[in-house]
Amino acid sequence: MMMKTSTKEDRENASSGASSRRSPSGRLGVLIPGMGAVASTFIAGVEAIRQGWGLPAGSLTQLGKVEGKGNGDSWRVSKSLPLTGLEDLVFGGWDIFDESMLETARRSRVLDPYEIDRLAPFLDQIRPMAGAFDRNFVKNLAGKHIIESSSLSDRVEQLRSDIRRFAEQNQCDRLVMVWCGSTEVHTPESAIHQSIETFEQAIAANDPAIAPSQLYLYASILERVPYVNGAPNPGVEFPCFQQLALRMQVPVAGSDFKTGQTFLKTVLAPAFKTRQLGVRGWYSTNILGNRDGEVLDDPGSFRSKEVSKAGVLNGILSATEYPELYADLSHVVRINYYPPRGDNKEGWDNIDLFGWLNYPMQLKVNFLCRDSILAAPLVLDLVLLMDLAARNRRAGLQSWLSYFFKSPAVPSVETVEHDLGIQWRSLAEELEGFRALSHGVSLSAEVALDA
Numbered sequence: 001m002m003m004k005t006s007t008k009e010d011r012e013n014a015s016s017g018a019s020s021r022r023s024p025s026g027r028l029g030v031l032i033p034g035m036g037a038v039a040s041t042f043i044a045g046v047e048a049i050r051q052g053w054g055l056p057a058g059s060l061t062q063l064g065k066v067e068g069k070g071n072g073d074s075w076r077v078s079k080s081l082p083l084t085g086l087e088d089l090v091f092g093g094w095d096i097f098d099e100s101m102l103e104t105a106r107r108s109r110v111l112d113p114y115e116i117d118r119l120a121p122f123l124d125q126i127r128p129m130a131g132a133f134d135r136n137f138v139k140n141l142a143g144k145h146i147i148e149s150s151s152l153s154d155r156v157e158q159l160r161s162d163i164r165r166f167a168e169q170n171q172c173d174r175l176v177m178v179w180c181g182s183t184e185v186h187t188p189e190s191a192i193h194q195s196i197e198t199f200e201q202a203i204a205a206n207d208p209a210i211a212p213s214q215l216y217l218y219a220s221i222l223e224r225v226p227y228v229n230g231a232p233n234p235g236v237e238f239p240c241f242q243q244l245a246l247r248m249q250v251p252v253a254g255s256d257f258k259t260g261q262t263f264l265k266t267v268l269a270p271a272f273k274t275r276q277l278g279v280r281g282w283y284s285t286n287i288l289g290n291r292d293g294e295v296l297d298d299p300g301s302f303r304s305k306e307v308s309k310a311g312v313l314n315g316i317l318s319a320t321e322y323p324e325l326y327a328d329l330s331h332v333v334r335i336n337y338y339p340p341r342g343d344n345k346e347g348w349d350n351i352d353l354f355g356w357l358n359y360p361m362q363l364k365v366n367f368l369c370r371d372s373i374l375a376a377p378l379v380l381d382l383v384l385l386m387d388l389a390a391r392n393r394r395a396g397l398q399s400w401l402s403y404f405f406k407s408p409a410v411p412s413v414e415t416v417e418h419d420l421g422i423q424w425r426s427l428a429e430e431l432e433g434f435r436a437l438s439h440g441v442s443l444s445a446e447v448a449l450d451a
């Protein structure tokens with residue numbers, strides 16, 4: 001059986017009818033390259049919620065409300081948007097270690113063992129397919145469960161056939177792919193990424209500059225599967241993938257889930273700005289002991305994270321806009337691999353700020369968080385919202401989802417926004433639009449009806 005969304009005709013049928021915008025029918029497959037701590041916590045959490053004992057805290061699509069336009073009333077996202085129900089989600093993916101989600105959840109030690117036991121029969125059934133891997137891009141992992149061919153075209157073909165087989169075996173009507181894989185060595189955009197043709201030539205020539213994450217992204221777009229990048233690896237914003245996503249009519253979004261320290265940074269920095277308080281320095285450090293921390297211990301992978309984490313302040317505390325307040329801002333980010341802490345990351349921020357007549361002050365933030373507990377609800381929200389976007393014929397970079405990312409990827413004609421409040425307003429506005437579409441009325445008509 002062919003997967004329904006893999007053909008253009010079916011995709012057009014699925015997304016053109018008003019009914020598909022209202023109530024999605026059938027199963028939504030969630031395909032995850034990189035089935036580690038975040039992926040297993042996300043999958044286990046969805047099952048716990050389905051079984052009626054898990055609280056989806058942190059999830060906009062399950063608990064959130066949006067302020068209504070005009071009349072001030074708020075509306076619940078889960079009730080008012082035609083999102084896929086959790087009962088219709090099925091999970092699969094790839095990893096370079098052949099471990100079931102039960103084994104991964106136990107090894108990752110994010111959830112309590114007795115909770116994992118309650119989910120054991122479900123988690124045990126989910127095993128990753130062999131991943132497309134190249135150790136030059138993740139130096140600290142020696143993956144064994146990998147696609148054997150050294151040809152990049154073969155690896156892409158294998159991933160594409162995995163996608164189709166998964167959809168067929170699980171009777172999926174639609175799919176979304178979310179990269180939850182390790183952070184790869186920083187590989188900036190280069191000449192091979194300038195067009196679809198140059199990228200395809202590079203694939204044919206087995207160019208060593210192509211990171212595995214780019215093979216998943218390429219395969220996903222070719223299969224018309226919406227793609228989300230949860231790690232800092234660049235890719236979704238490269239011209240070749242932007243062009244391909246538009247040509248294939250596929251939505252893509254990224255990059256790097258905005259969960260702990262950076263989430264708070266994009267709340268605090270706008271607050272200082274609106275109060276016209278100066279900032280001289282912002283020193284952020286972390287200790288982290290999970291596999292992600294081990295991978296980030298390699299300077300190449302850390303560089304990707306550093307670029308992603310360090311970028312957020314420049315846009316908010318702009319030296320061009322406010323030279324008196326932010327001209328010499330020193331922003332330093334550190335991540336230290338410290339095994340005893342596991343997934344329970346601790347982050348410290350020291351902020352050197354100044355006020356009236358230049359008098360210095362300090363603010364210290366100490367966030368004892370849980371990495372995967374913060375990331376899992378974002379995975380769920382992004383899956384459901386990307387599926388909604390695809391059903392509404394959205395294609396290319398979805399900048400309205402910037403709220404979820406440390407390094408929002410936006411089309412070249414737009415500017416990147418890091419301020420969480422502004423990101424939230426843009427997301428809420430877009431959700432209002434989807435709500436109006438699903439009700440089959442224009443926004444202004446809806447305000448009149450609600451009044």
Ligand SMILES: NC(=O)c1ccc[n+]([C@@H]2O[C@H](COP(=O)([O-])OP(=O)(O)OC[C@H]3O[C@@H](n4cnc5c(N)ncnc54)[C@H](O)[C@@H]3O)[C@@H](O)[C@H]2O)c1
Pocket residue numbers: 033034035036037038039094095096097131132133134138141143179180181182183212213230231232256257258259260290291292295370371372374375
């Ligand atoms: N947890 C958070 O708060 C958070 C926030 C932002 C971003 N992230 C990013 O999310 C990603 C996942 O985090 P995690 O804690 O689950 O890490 P993890 O190490 O537990 O899981 C990543 C998995 O990816 C696998 N992998 C690596 N390369 C692969 C490939 N080419 N194909 C298939 N699988 C591959 C690894 O074997 C591993 O199991 C990381 O890149 C991390 O930086 C996490």
